[in-house]
Amino acid sequence: MAGVLLWVVCPKENATTTQLLSLIPGSGKQQRPSSSRLCSRVKFSTKVSAFSSAVANPARSSEEKVYEVVLKQAALVKQQRRVRALDFTSTVGNDGMNNWDLLNEAYERCGEVCAEYAKTFYLGTLLMTPERRRAVWAIYVWCRRTDELVDGPNASHITPRALDRWEKRLDDLFEGRPYDMLDAALSDTVAKYPVDIQPFRDMIEGMRLDLYKSRYMNFDELYLYCYYVAGTVGLMSVPVMGIAPKSKATTESVYNAALALGIANQLTNILRDVGEDARRGRVYLPQDELARAGLSDEDIFRGEVTDKWRSFMKDQIQRARKFFDEAESGVAQLSAASRWPVWASLMLYRQILDAIETNDYDNFTKRAYVGKAKKFVSLPVAYGKALMGVYNR
Ligand SMILES: CC(C)=CCC/C(C)=C/CC/C(C)=C/CC/C(C)=C/[C@@H]1[C@@H](COP(=O)(O)OP(=O)(O)O)[C@]1(C)CC/C=C(\C)CC/C=C(\C)CCC=C(C)C
Numbered sequence: 003m004a005g006v007l008l009w010v011v012c013p014k015e016n017a018t019t020t021q022l023l024s025l026i027p028g029s030g031k032q033q034r035p036s037s038s039r040l041c042s043r044v045k046f047s048t049k050v051s052a053f054s055s056a057v058a059n060p061a062r063s064s065e066e067k068v069y070e071v072v073l074k075q076a077a078l079v080k081q082q083r084r085v086r087a088l089d090f091t092s093t094v095g096n097d098g099m100n101n102w103d104l105l106n107e108a109y110e111r112c113g114e115v116c117a118e119y120a121k122t123f124y125l126g127t128l129l130m131t132p133e134r135r136r137a138v139w140a141i142y143v144w145c146r147r148t149d150e151l152v153d154g155p156n157a158s159h160i161t162p163r164a165l166d167r168w169e170k171r172l173d174d175l176f177e178g179r180p181y182d183m184l185d186a187a188l189s190d191t192v193a194k195y196p197v198d199i200q201p202f203r204d205m206i207e208g209m210r211l212d213l214y215k216s217r218y219m220n221f222d223e224l225y226l227y228c229y230y231v232a233g234t235v236g237l238m239s240v241p242v243m244g245i246a247p248k249s250k251a252t253t254e255s256v257y258n259a260a261l262a263l264g265i266a267n268q269l270t271n272i273l274r275d276v277g278e279d280a281r282r283g284r285v286y287l288p289q290d291e292l293a294r295a296g297l298s299d300e301d302i303f304r305g306e307v308t309d310k311w312r313s314f315m316k317d318q319i320q321r322a323r324k325f326f327d328e329a330e331s332g333v334a335q336l337s338a339a340s341r342w343p344v345w346a347s348l349m350l351y352r353q354i355l356d357a358i359e360t361n362d363y364d365n366f367t368k369r370a371y372v373g374k375a376k377k378f379v380s381l382p383v384a385y386g387k388a389l390m391g392v393y394n395r
């Protein structure tokens with residue numbers, strides 16, 4: 003797939019099937035969020051409840067339910083909650099390597115995977131502190147492997163039970179019992195940073211949805227899917243990327259921006275891949291909005307760019323852009339060294355929306371991508387934005 007951030011979020015471009023196969027095992031302060039969208043709908047409370055209990059109340063919108071997760075994650079980072087750290091100190095194995103060396107090797111391997119599948123993002127991480135950089139690699143690798151379960155070469159063999167086993171493995175690694183060396187790196191990361199298990203579980207839930215759901219009745223349903231498979235990445239990453247010590251923003255608003263970036267990226271992914279998804283029998287577009295635009299699944303399968311389609315797409319693109327705008331406010335609040343890769347990914351992914359427009363909204367037969375020239379311009383601009391950040395410590 004094309005380009006810098008595309009290497010982050012769509013690393014398939016750089017990956018061969020066999021390479022990916024080898025990754026698959028056995029096959030602050032409380033305040034209202036910046037978003038006015040949300041402000042109008044969420045009843046704010048300092049009481050933070052688990053996502054599962056939020057789900058139990060179906061009268062609430064997906065944004066409200068997900069916002070409760072944001073509050074919970076923000077509260078956890080404030081507590082600096084840590085899970086039991088692994089003991090990587092003493093034992094020396096037959097090969098003369100001690101556990102410490104093994105852990106370093108595990109992280110190195112995560113870095114290699116990241117460099118292979120998400121090259122420019124990998125380069126961006128090199129600006130981060132060594133500790134943070136390798137923790138982000140470990141998270142990246144776990145996300146990549148999770149997505150490969152349902153999208154990779156073995157996808158047709160993946161059952162809900164296989165995902166249950168993957169979740170059990172996740173529980174184990176959070177408890178300090180990693181299954182393999184890539185898990186060990188994440189085990190160490192979650193012991194060192196206030197990373198909660200819930201976004202990881204929720205990403206697996208998104209993959210479960212992909213096993214049986216191929217239509218989304220309205221944006222509320224689609225939003226929840228986007229949270230599961232992409233918003234979660236933002237929530238996993240912020241505790242590692244770190245908030246600038248001098249930032250005056252609430253923790254919760256930074257998490258909210260991170261969530262928005264994940265949602266924006268996934269909505270963009272969906273708009274770019276309409277044709278590709280349709281060929282797999284999938285329509286990740288809100289059915290009610292399609293109907294209101296006078297469109298149906300049949301129109302999508304036919305793949306004809308009509309004025310109705312253009313008008314529908316304009317609205318979808320506008321919505322995705324709003325989520326990017328919402329994310330922007332949070333980037334400046336991140337620790338200085340973490341800002342560049344985030345700005346770069348935001349700018350490059352957002353340009354895919356421009357590319358869809360340039361293609362006259364033909365996302366049935368043309369794949370929107372950001373060309374090399376635009377990437378080369380965006381990277382220094384992103385760097386400048388990162389440097390200009392309000393808090394440089
Ligand atoms: C305050 C603030 C703005 C902080 C930044 C927070 C942050 C780092 C957000 C990251 C957002 C992000 C990159 C989300 C990923 C979104 C995405 C498109 C997910 C894809 C899901 C499945 O989609 P699909 O199957 O339709 O797509 P493909 O055809 O398969 O591409 C994913 C593929 C899920 C798996 C996600 C990854 C492998 C990426 C994981 C990335 C990281 C852990 C690093 C994120 C860090 C940076 C700097 C972007």
Ligand SMILES: [Mn+2]
Nearest residue numbers: 149150152153
């Ligand atoms: Mn995928």
